[in-house]
Amino acid sequence: MKLKLLIICFLSVISTTFAQAPSAAIGSVSGKIIDKATKEPIGYASVSVKEGEKVITGAITQESGNFNIPNLELKSYTLEVQFIGYKTLTKAFTLTNADKSINFGTIAIEAEATQLEGVNIVAERSNIVQKIDRKVVNVGKDLIASGTTASEIMNNIPTVSIDPQTKELSLRGNTNVRVLIDGKPSNIEASQLLQQIPSSSIKQIELITSPSAKYNPEGMSGIINIILHKNSNDGFNGSINAGVTFGETPKTNTALNLNYRVGKVNFYSNYGYNHGINANHGWVNSANPGQENLQNFEFRNLGNSHVLKLGMDYYINDKNTLSFYTNQNIAHTDGYGQTTVNYFDAANNDTYQHFDNENENKTHTYDLAFKHDFAKKGENIEFQANYSKTKNNEDTDYDNTETITNGPLFKESTALNLIDGVTDYAQFNIDYVNPISESLKLELGAESRIQTTESDFVSTEDGNEYITPYTFSKDSNYDFTFDRNIHAVYSNFSKQWNAKWSSQIGLRVEYYEINGDFHRIDNSFQSNLVPQTSTETQDDTVTDDIFTVYPSAFVNYMVDEKNSFNFNYSRRVDRPSIGQLSPIREWTTPLMESKGNPTLEPQFTNSIEVNYTRNTKMGSITSGVFYRRINNEISRVVYNDPNNIDRKILSYDNFDDNNAYGVEASANLKFTKWWAANVSADAYFKTVKGTVQNAITSELENAEADVTTFNARMNNTFTATKDLRFQLFGMYRGEDLSLQFKREAMYKADLGLTYNVMKGKGTFTARYNDIFDTMHFAFDGNIPYRQYGAFYWENQTFYFGFNYMFGGGKNRALQRKQRDANETQGGGMF
Structure with missing residues (x-):
């Protein structure tokens, strides 16, 4: 009921706004807004026309920085x-009969923060800009100070959450989100990459909660694109950041950003290193009928990770640019853990599991791009090729002991699990942009993605049982090969109707094919009075192939310089990941094992959202509502392990159609000269569906629950x-x-400070x-029976760090030309 009331109020504002009629007038004013220091165009700036202190009308600048305000009376x-x-x-300015249209040309505005030549300028506080198809969070020192890694600062970003235990990323309450780095994909799991x-x-x-047809349609919630620092100033520039986090155990982090521009060549690099021990523990009280128990968990992991990016831009001439970069990621973890299961009934055997594991992940990415600018301003074509190889290795030793309560008899076993996985990924793109006129733009493109994954799992188990004396051993070999190929073409049309209306429609057509082969061999031996051997x-x-069409549409209405509306529609898909498809176990405990479902099918989502942005003297406020229709939804399923009646299997399955909707609001406000704030709130409503096994009858049953979440x-x-x-x-x-289960509410407060030294460079x-x-x-x-518990980690910590920026290069005419051509000076290859 609250949501319906909120939507009615929201639509009332829209209808009232649309009812406003412009006053009759005959003059106009136009121009282009740029950054005074960098000369980059500033989109979505507020431009007002005032008569005395009264605001007459206004507009919001386009992404190119241009604005045009018509229908003005001839006066000052x-x-x-x-x-x-x-x-x-x-x-x-003054409009007269002799000069009815005034064009100010380029208008440069100055940042509030002190500008330093030759280094990456970081604003004191972050701000959020609502664009036609995305929200852009410009990261300031306040966000950087909130955490040492991307994973830690994500919880400070509106509508984004990181699970503190699993590090799983969610957007608008859903974990089906795609993460890009500088607009490019990565084979590394998001939970690991962000750390x-x-x-x-x-x-x-x-x-990018409603991506256009240009983007890969995977991810129900949309896309999070992280843009890293890079500049192209002449000479040598850079920054270094180092910090230590003190908790139960200390953790260190270091980041180095370097840039060297000489002549037509620009070299840049980013390096990050994280090291530390993560300790956590927890407990679960389970009322499984006949098997009531208390489980205690303890985990401790020593992690080391290196992230290195090296890149080069070669400005062949004013019209042609060749770019190359490589990402090298290495993560190594040595872990220790133990699980104790104490049964309340003496007839059940207590169990204890201890494990030591070593995990290593290596990803090598190479990206080559060529961009050509035609004679027409804004017309260009770009070719891009991206290749990456990821290797995952796991070596885990398990020691298991099962005892009779208050008795001398027990069963013990040791197990060794070796997992080797290799993923090869190649992506090829061609993108063409043609501004047919000042108000109409055409985008065309094609993309191919080729992915091959091979995973080998070797498990050996040896043990002794003294209850009915015998020895046993079991060897298992799993081989899983998975190929996925996707080929797509897309088109986008953008139209600027006048100073108030702009729109974009797009269509993406994709052909998707997969081929997976799974092979397993089990050899077991049991020795007692009659030795037994068996092979299984x-x-x-x-296999599957799907031909699918993905439309998208965007409409932006700027009422005046203070108010604007944005309407979006897109169709998206969530294709099962390799982990969701692979029947090789992901993790295991004495009572639970997680693995994929090879028969899983893709789920499709139609998403609609409406956003409203209000610019005030204090800052900007953005609010919105969204609705999703989910077809063939992928969700979790729990059932008994056919090989062990005391253990459950946690997997995935497809369910009926579902709906999800929500409201959200965010604001960047400056209350006084000394107090500014970023504020956000959101609420999501959805129905969770899945299959669970009845604890008494062991029958599989469909279950669902209505969920309302507020953040x-x-x-x-x-x-x-x-x-x-x-x-x-x-x-x-x-x-x-x-x-x-129901997850209880979570909350916290952090306190920090930043102090600038060395004239702002440190x-x-x-x-x-x-x-x-x-x-x-x-x-x-x-469901399927009463269980409750809690998990704890190193949440209360103290961080101390230092950042230093150095260099003294200055921009040259070539860079200004590229900026005037509306090229982006972001990270990656652009």
């Missing part, structure tokens, strides 16, 4: 330009002096519901995380 006005993080600029990227290396975070084999094949964040920045700033961050994550950062020690995971559930 003041033009006022505002954008978050920049000083307000005013210009007087490897230093926060100080991040320039922007783009939240299993072969499965998965809120507030990051305050208090300016004490020019160089000293304090941050106060608070977050609340409301309770969430799955089929098996910054000290200190932060006390979770000052009240309230952040932990707790749950309570009744």
